Amino acid sequence: ETSASYTDSSDDETSPRDKQQKNSKGNGDFCIKNIKQADFGRREIEIAEQEMPALMALRKRAQGEKPLAGAKVVGCTHITAQTAVLMETLSALGAQCRWAACNIYSTQNEVAAALAEGGFSVFAWKGESEDDFWWCIDRCVNVEGWQPNMILDDGGDLTHWIYKKYPNMFKKIKGIVEESVTGVHRLYQLSKAGKLCVPAMNVNDSVTKQKFDNLYCCRESILDGLKRTTDVMFGGKQVVVCGYGEVGKGCCAALKAMGSIVYVTEIDPICALQACMDGFRLVKLNEVIRQVDIVITCTGNKNVVVREYLDRMKNGCIVCNMGHSNTEIDVASLRTPELTWERVRSQVDHVIWPDGKRIVLLAEGRLLNLSCSTVPTFVLSITATTQALALIELYNAPEGRYKQDVYLLPKKMDEYVASLHLPTFDAHLTELSDEQAKYLGLNKNGPFKPNYYRYGSTSTHLSGDTLWHPA
Amino acid sequence: ETSASYTDSSDDETSPRDKQQKNSKGNGDFCIKNIKQADFGRREIEIAEQEMPALMALRKRAQGEKPLAGAKVVGCTHITAQTAVLMETLSALGAQCRWAACNIYSTQNEVAAALAEGGFSVFAWKGESEDDFWWCIDRCVNVEGWQPNMILDDGGDLTHWIYKKYPNMFKKIKGIVEESVTGVHRLYQLSKAGKLCVPAMNVNDSVTKQKFDNLYCCRESILDGLKRTTDVMFGGKQVVVCGYGEVGKGCCAALKAMGSIVYVTEIDPICALQACMDGFRLVKLNEVIRQVDIVITCTGNKNVVVREYLDRMKNGCIVCNMGHSNTEIDVASLRTPELTWERVRSQVDHVIWPDGKRIVLLAEGRLLNLSCSTVPTFVLSITATTQALALIELYNAPEGRYKQDVYLLPKKMDEYVASLHLPTFDAHLTELSDEQAKYLGLNKNGPFKPNYYRYGSTSTHLSGDTLWHPA
Amino acid sequence: ETSASYTDSSDDETSPRDKQQKNSKGNGDFCIKNIKQADFGRREIEIAEQEMPALMALRKRAQGEKPLAGAKVVGCTHITAQTAVLMETLSALGAQCRWAACNIYSTQNEVAAALAEGGFSVFAWKGESEDDFWWCIDRCVNVEGWQPNMILDDGGDLTHWIYKKYPNMFKKIKGIVEESVTGVHRLYQLSKAGKLCVPAMNVNDSVTKQKFDNLYCCRESILDGLKRTTDVMFGGKQVVVCGYGEVGKGCCAALKAMGSIVYVTEIDPICALQACMDGFRLVKLNEVIRQVDIVITCTGNKNVVVREYLDRMKNGCIVCNMGHSNTEIDVASLRTPELTWERVRSQVDHVIWPDGKRIVLLAEGRLLNLSCSTVPTFVLSITATTQALALIELYNAPEGRYKQDVYLLPKKMDEYVASLHLPTFDAHLTELSDEQAKYLGLNKNGPFKPNYYRYGSTSTHLSGDTLWHPA
């Protein structure tokens, strides 16, 4: 509700699939809600461009050379103004694109219209049916005289469809770029099973993207999501955050800064020790469940907050999920006859116990940051730039550099994504002198971190049976 | 100067090598300053024990089994109360130990006395000569009827000595545990050159140790080191921190919290972007050098602060080094006739320009945290526990698990070190249910993080010549 | 828009003044939108009760004694669920109440209905005309057989009306409790002019209320207001905050915690020095206006951001006002032909310069925290409790304690308001022992701070002409 909405309320109810539309140049190779909304969408795209300077910088560089010349990219992502900036950048770099939506609800119809008007073959609208969803994907790939040689996927549905329906297409495909946790998981499974037949780039786990999607983005969205739904005052509130990974760290830091008293639960002793050193009491959930005002899950695990805990929360306790999965809160356990559900606002339910106690459940246990907050354009810019560079890398890589495996974005390109975003902050990078580069044993242009700059690439051939491990 | 000192000022000047001393049980297989100081040293050890609960927990577990039974450990480390707790723990675990100092100044004579009184063969005193240093090491290994089968080294001098003098000894040695950056570097070079003839464990780069040595320890020691030397008030001061790795992050966080205005310089765009998101202006040094009150280097690089910058600093500017190397500030460039040096306190020099401007140089550009601050026992406890577990692992590993290579501490043991330190904080770890462990695909006892929980184990076969990198 | 709305969209357009309504007991002494909405309103009141424990605690104490027995309170405030909890508390304490709205837009119609159903004489609806506004106030006081003896005002309009129309009424009035800055200002002017004919209590300036309204509330609402309107990411953003009073301090602390780089402007050297010590660069606006991403005014002054500055801001700069007045940004100067205004969302305008530069103006320069955020119930609870205690104090004060003057809430009652809110945080106050109270020279029940616990009650007879002041 907070994002701009330009939907013409007089829109007819006709399915886009039943409409015949053409853009102003007479091109009709698309399927969207309403081509007339193109002007509205163009303004949204222009505003987004201002906040995606990295892609704009890539376009500028592309005036000389076209690294995606000859690329035929089929994409399946959320269709928003930010995606449009990505698509138009890919086009400026030389690629041809066909695109579908990866989610039946998330398409901005006006933006889809602007893309269609601009000559892109887009097949997407807000409120697709399941059948529409696959139909749109199929329209992207099943087209005469055109065959994709690159895949940009978010969730793996497009990749799955091609595997299932058009496996031969992979012969010409140079690589897959995948953005989501789920899609990456699917690719690793394919790889393990020996069924991955082209190189794939896991852009989800690039350092830059991870830090922004998790730590920095969640640091802000936890506050935003809670405020928009409950108007709760953070000062003095007792909060328990389950999980102290990057998401948990972001949530804890933000709430501590706002004057909340934050408790942490963890299963991993290293993260647990970090929580201690960062000033949070490490507890088990049952030690604090009766006293906290807010419960936030960030574990990626299932059944972290079960009915037993929900029963013991105090009146008015707010419960929400910031993790990577919808399984953290056992919402199903609350669908029992003795409990009354009351929808008090969009995304906010009061669940009421027989004694009158009510807990405040947000987004029915789904991801708070996606449901009740917005993702800053800056974060989307990082994602989109990473996707563009991954496509360029896979498309231009010399034969043999990448096998039929899942790869992380090369560190140097990860650094490049970061560097493209520094001008936004008027940030000035220092350059190594020749003497310094030599002293450090580094190339002056990076990558700047030795391989062991990590949590250690631990030897993994260690079995679990050593004597002296924790009992 | 702040640590307790019990040195008998009437101590004679006789070299320990010329003395004949025996402990109360008639044992004389040691060489230390003065066996009469044993009682003082014992009290220091007892106090240290209270702050090293993890080692004490290992001792308790060793009442049932002796995982180091048969181990003959030769060690070369700083000889302090904390090391004594480690040595007595190794002994309780079943090991025999012989020990020398890795530094000619750092030995606590009273502690060495207590160890000798307790039956340890210690060869170390404060103020050894270069010749003494190697003589002590030799006495540890060159002994009839005893041959080491494990090495615990800090700096690589012991390892080097054995390589040089007694290479045959390696036939019986099951492994090396190395603690320092320098020693690890030497080991990797040996390994590269194909000359490493036993497995070695790099404990310097374990996650737990790194986080504590760098981020958490420096967060406190930057304040401590600056206060003890200069009594400077942090509030309102302008500070530039060169380098935003773990050390830089710790320094920046602490100074920001104390009300300083902090600028950051970086060469790595990913760390640079982190600095921006954490609220620090990213600058080049020359942009702020005239206005800052304090300059802190944390880069590991050389010549970060050169004469040109020193010339432009304002009157009273404090300059110090928190990095891993003494090369960051070009101190040599200040040893010129037109500049006057004035020693105003221990570790504090005023360097005075002809126009009267003075800068305050700390520790002559050496490491501030080592020279002007103390390392908390808690940090030493983590190091010592890691060393003990690494010894146990190498000693007990089944044939073939470790080759003639340098290994990081297995992630699970890293986690174990962390878990042993949680009780200090009265911290309660959550355990996975069977169902949750299955859902996550984890063993209930860890390791808890998948291999890709890092900055990404980037493909390293990428050459630097790709088209689309930064120009 | 974020608060629950239960307005029946099929509501007729008839003015409430033209309707004849009665509640279920046949009472018709009220004028509201629609009595049928009473059930909805009751639920809102019940939810608010849960977050206003201090008033509920006062009700409980009133079971024994009725400190407002005989009080006839006429009130003029925002009519919301929180006000309803206050009114029903006053009633429980023994008072009779008649009430009007202090703002033509802010009435929650459902709540007004619930109050009318509960027997309160309420005259208020959302969307009153100017004429309606005064008519409602008049209906509260101009009633046969009932004359108020206490006034609770928010803005001074009710007080003004009685002064103007029914000055004789003041003979029976024991006191005025005023909540707003504006109303307090009017009372001080009356007092100065010798026209204040009853004691008045300025509850706006109580310590507790001030701290919460300004520091603690703004610390959260600046983030909330900016997010809801612009979805801006705070990390790395450069922000200038004009004014470092309590509001400015709250804004600065919050933004710093979120990773923004914050600059401060100030006119008062004491506040300026505080800003320095808290880690903010103190600048003049023109030094940073070209580089900042966000400009926030918190001065209470006028023309702080004038056209000259607006002209020099960079593209996309966000401008908003958190101060106590709508005069801080010279919005009028932007209403010129060469600039284009574009409304992009509710409360968000893009003002576009001829060269395409756009700035993002929030709430047309009105108060961001009131326009684009919500006030937490906890803050309203403090205000309402303060109002209730002030009424009790003035009503029960022995003859002569209060003259015809404006008073601050007695410190002890201010402390009592605070103490009533501690249970919310499960906070446990320590009690002085007799010996300690004697040592400190304090009454065990407070007040706990000596009179000089302040910024010093400076001698005010100092003229401005002393030699040694700043030139």
Add this chain to the structure above:
Amino acid sequence: ETSASYTDSSDDETSPRDKQQKNSKGNGDFCIKNIKQADFGRREIEIAEQEMPALMALRKRAQGEKPLAGAKVVGCTHITAQTAVLMETLSALGAQCRWAACNIYSTQNEVAAALAEGGFSVFAWKGESEDDFWWCIDRCVNVEGWQPNMILDDGGDLTHWIYKKYPNMFKKIKGIVEESVTGVHRLYQLSKAGKLCVPAMNVNDSVTKQKFDNLYCCRESILDGLKRTTDVMFGGKQVVVCGYGEVGKGCCAALKAMGSIVYVTEIDPICALQACMDGFRLVKLNEVIRQVDIVITCTGNKNVVVREYLDRMKNGCIVCNMGHSNTEIDVASLRTPELTWERVRSQVDHVIWPDGKRIVLLAEGRLLNLSCSTVPTFVLSITATTQALALIELYNAPEGRYKQDVYLLPKKMDEYVASLHLPTFDAHLTELSDEQAKYLGLNKNGPFKPNYYRYGSTSTHLSGDTLWHPA
């Protein structure tokens, strides 16, 4: 121990009172340790001058006019390099000075020598006896042909001496400037008793000084004091801070920032609520005394930490006092036969219970910040500047402006002190335009805050017997 020490160790043991010394100009009207140390002292003074820019700015202004021309100031303060900068400033402003030490241990002999060499009549040395102390004070005032007309006192001993021995002297004295809590307390008692016969200025309670002495200074000195004495690591430690006034707020903020978990105790509900909103659990001491690692008192009260609590602390607990009084920890209760005291370092005692439990008592319960830390020159600069301006004000005030009463520093001068310190931070104050000044009703040069900018000058005629106060 951290401050520079230049004492000639071959110093003879002769009492300064028995020595005949003259400075290089033949003047012998002083009594100090050793005039030969003057050069050393001069360097210390020069270094201090660099950090006291406000006094140096006053000197510059004094080139035109001499606001203290004719002033004869007798002073009794700590005699340090910073005091010397003050004295030489007073002299530059036109005053004649005679000076004694307010503490028998705190005199820097080298500085006293430099002052004597510079022509000041100084009577002070390190290690005076009680008798020496009063003899020195007497030598300042009991001198033929010179009678003071201004008093600058720190602790009230000088004032007391004149009252007792030379009451007639007050006829010529224009005012007293008093710096300490104790001295101010004595003055208020004199005033109450009607015995104060000249105006006195309480500079202890000026806003600027208070904020720096308490909040900002303690925020740093709590960390410094704890580190220098115990080397404790703050991360993860549980700490209870007793009292949440300015000192407590500073301690809590610093420790929270370093990763400690901080609990607060309070008796005042307003401060208690602030603690809650700032994110600290408000507890009673007995609730947490068994679990905390550090106990810090900041109450100004007595017997806050009594034997009962000390008995229940856990092994290794650190106990210290940051308050304004030495009474907060009942140290006397620890002087019992069953407890063993062990001095482990300067200012650090282990108190050992029969079962071996030891607590770590710092500075024997005296003020940690004074005993184990240093006061930054910047804080001393604020104090000294305030003293200088107070002397100027009292000396130049027109007849009748000040009565025989105790006054706070006029707000405008308080602001002036602050403004003189802004250049240190390169801070730029904004000036009001004429239009803005008029709008705010302020003089463009200040004072900038209306009188009610405080915790409210509460009506104090309220008795404690009102019905509706907390039971």
